[in-house]
Amino acid sequence: MNVLLPDTLPQALELLSQNGDAVPMAGGTDLMVHWHVRPEAHQHTFVDLSRLEALKPLSWTADMLVLGGLTTYWDVIRDERTREEFPLLVDAARQVGAIQIQARGTWAGNIVNASPAADGVPVLMAYDAIVVLESRRGREQVPLDRFYSGYKQMRRRPDELIVAIHVPRRRYSYQVFEKVGSRRAQAIAKVGLAVTRSDAGWRVVAASVAPTIRRCPTVERLLETGAAVASPSDLLPAIAQDVAPIDDIRSTAHYRTRVMARLLYHDLRDFWGK
Numbered sequence: 001m002n003v004l005l006p007d008t009l010p011q012a013l014e015l016l017s018q019n020g021d022a023v024p025m026a027g028g029t030d031l032m033v034h035w036h037v038r039p040e041a042h043q044h045t046f047v048d049l050s051r052l053e054a055l056k057p058l059s060w061t062a063d064m065l066v067l068g069g070l071t072t073y074w075d076v077i078r079d080e081r082t083r084e085e086f087p088l089l090v091d092a093a094r095q096v097g098a099i100q101i102q103a104r105g106t107w108a109g110n111i112v113n114a115s116p117a118a119d120g121v122p123v124l125m126a127y128d129a130i131v132v133l134e135s136r137r138g139r140e141q142v143p144l145d146r147f148y149s150g151y152k153q154m155r156r157r158p159d160e161l162i163v164a165i166h167v168p169r170r171r172y173s174y175q176v177f178e179k180v181g182s183r184r185a186q187a188i189a190k191v192g193l194a195v196t197r198s199d200a201g202w203r204v205v206a207a208s209v210a211p212t213i214r215r216c217p218t219v220e221r222l223l224e225t226g227a228a229v230a231s232p233s234d235l236l237p238a239i240a241q242d243v244a245p246i247d248d249i250r251s252t253a254h255y256r257t258r259v260m261a262r263l264l265y266h267d268l269r270d271f272w273g274k
Helices: 009-018 029-034 039-043 073-078 080-085 087-093 099-104 107-113 120-126 217-225 232-242 253-268
Strands: 002-004 023-025 045-048 058-060 064-068 130-135 138-143 148-150 161-168 172-180 191-198 201-207
Touching: 009 045, 009 130, 009 161, 029 107, 073 080, 073 087, 073 099, 080 087, 087 120, 087 172, 087 191, 107 120, 107 161, 120 172, 120 191, 120 201, 172 253, 191 253, 201 217, 217 232, 232 253
Parallel strands: 002 045, 023 045
Antiparallel strands: 058 064, 064 161, 130 138, 130 161, 172 191, 191 201
């Protein structure tokens, strides 16, 4: 195992440009979980980002919340302003593992880990978060709902780091985050759901029901039209157009689809038909 320890962001970007197969490492929480069953990872070169102090804080502007590339879940949980303006970020952060994981795990790491069962990504996507990537060639911004192209595939080159996540500040009339797992804590989601409503419209984002975290535009349009929905079953045709669940060790595709419909129906029943 080869570990590189840059002291600054320019140094980190230089190391990534020189080592095309190097793996950036922040909290390391996912890496450690799989370390004993993935011996091939022991031969990788890792770029340890822990000394990049400039990427750790979260900050506020007039228009957005800015999460740094190394901002942790615990940083968000402790921030009173975030609890007031973006409560779903706090709700999701409290669902990620135990306190030790929350203290080390980063929002950027949750994004690039690209798990379809991630807890942090759905709420970020429901808030229209934008991923800020940087390499020696410069910076680019990618809306999070366009970041994934397939299972574990994303719009990030090997020489790029997520240096920030921009979350636009808006007035929300509705916000909810749901996670269905085998138990209330320290569980991988069988179905995840984040829903928001602002002046930008409805956002419905689902987890564990497709190869990636996915917005549900058909369900969003159904909400925008105010169509009457009399039961969870009425949502199934729209859900079928937006997601593609599978059978796996945690759940069946049938279970995931039905649970998603029930969550949507019961969470939003005050809005159906309005």
